[in-house]
Amino acid sequence: MKDFATSIVKTLRQHGFDAYLVGGCVRDLLLGREPKDYDVATNATPQEVMAIFPDTYAVGAQFGVVLVPAPDTSGASECELQRTSKSGCVEVATFRSDIGYSDGRHPDEVRFSKDPREDVARRDFTINGMLLDPVSGEVLDYVGGRKDLEAGIIRTIGEPQHRFTEDKLRMLRGVRFAARFEYTVEPATFAAMQQLADQIAVVSRERVRDELTRMLTEGHASKAFLMSDESGLLRYVLPEIPAMHGVEQPREFHPEGDVFVHTLLLLDNLPQPCTPTLAWGALLHDVGKPATFRIAPDRIRFDGHVDMGVKIAQGICRRLRFSNDDTERILALVENHMRFADAMKMKESTLKKFMRLRDFDEHMALHRADCLASHRNLTTYEFIRQKRAEIPPEKMRPAPLVTGNDLIAAGHVPGPRFKEILSAVEDAQLEGRLLSRDAALEFVRREFPPESSARPSRSQC
Secondary structure: OHHHHHHHHHHHHHOOOOEEEEOHHHHHHHOOOOOOOEEEEEOOOHHHHHHHOOOOEEEEHHHOEEEEEOHHHOOOOHHHHHHOOOOOEEEEEEOEEEEOOOOOOOOOEEEEOOOHHHHHHOOOEHHHOOEEOOOOOOEEOOOOHHHHHHHOEEOEOOOHHHHHHHOOHHHHHHHHHHHHHOOEEOHHHHHHHHHHHHHHHHOOHHHHHHHHHHHHHOOOHHHHHHHHHHHOHHHHHOOOOHHHOOOOOOOOOOOOOOHHHHHHHHHHOOOOOOOHHHHHHHHHOOOOHHHHOEEOOOOEEOOOHHHHHHHHHHHHHHHOOOOHHHHHHHHHHHHHOOHHHHHHHOOHHHHHHHHOOOOHHHHHHHHHHHHHOOOOOOHHHHHHHHHHHHOOHHHHOOOOOOOHHHHHHOOOOOOHHHHHHHHHHHHHHHOOOOOOHHHHHHHHHHHOOOHHHHOOOHHHO
16 A cells, blocks of 8 residues: 555656655654555645546545545445545545634634645644655654654644644544553643543544544553543543442452453453454453442352443443444353353353354453453363364254244144243254254153143043
């Protein structure tokens, strides 16, 4: 993609315009990282850019932003390009200055500019405010970004309160960048976050969700959430997590400390790369503990914390507007994480059904991280891992020996009892007690006679 972005810069220059790579891609290239995407800044107006690149999509022309699709995505629709979040495209933005941010996100007025200094002055952090000539390799740094990059500092461009007031989400972004690159936040910038933390509430829930998801999946989640907590932001975007502070746990199972400490340690032990649903399931797996904490005569207990956790997690997913599918997967992780404690005592049929849970690899990853963040005993994890390796797919999920039609043919009336009968047959099959259809039908005749023949007629009473 770098070559394609460079070709855009060259083409714009051939038409008499200035053009540079800008923003996060410059930062990443200077750090020796592969950028996720590439942005170009130019003094060409959106109309001039679209005239040069006929396939360009004007996704934000009023703000001077258009997308130029790479050759292999040129046939995609505008909706498809927006849905893939710039994947396969280069964002080309006109130099501009922004005036007023009444809604805390979008500028009230945009003035196109010919001066790249004006353009970088409106951006968020110094490390994201550098321009790069991809042909000569020259870096244009008008904001001290290179110095902060070398020193490992996150600092706003200009006055922090002003920058954060323009777009409140920048506070969470600053925390995320600091965690991702293991940098420190410049004191005045951090103080502004603390001062304006309550204003994060005006940001749309979807944008907050996406920023938190990036924190959870970029590899330094515990630091990101610790900084979010220290800045005060977490209290406004996800108050259920600070509520874990000071909620003690039985030391024989959790020598690491309270629920908050345990949760952050667990995030550190998630696999990389990590799916968003696994990351959120991990963050919320013990969210029900603060509400169920009690000191019993024998030890600290959290009776019903799984059911409470599912209820709270469901509210969070609804509040942050997760998709139905993602919500289902996150809630399943919360609901099933304690079942591993009984895995080695489960009947063969119960264990196989447990291991058939959707996305069971995510459940395994959460259990492993949960153990490593507490007692560090991986005996159950290794037991299940070995079982999964030993049991072939056809034994884990065998074809049914008996169907509903068979039950009807045997004289059973469709109803709730069907599920009971079919489940009993499946359990016996999974445990190796039923190996054929004939044996399964005989099992049904013996154990589940039709109700009409199971009770005497009135004449017999």
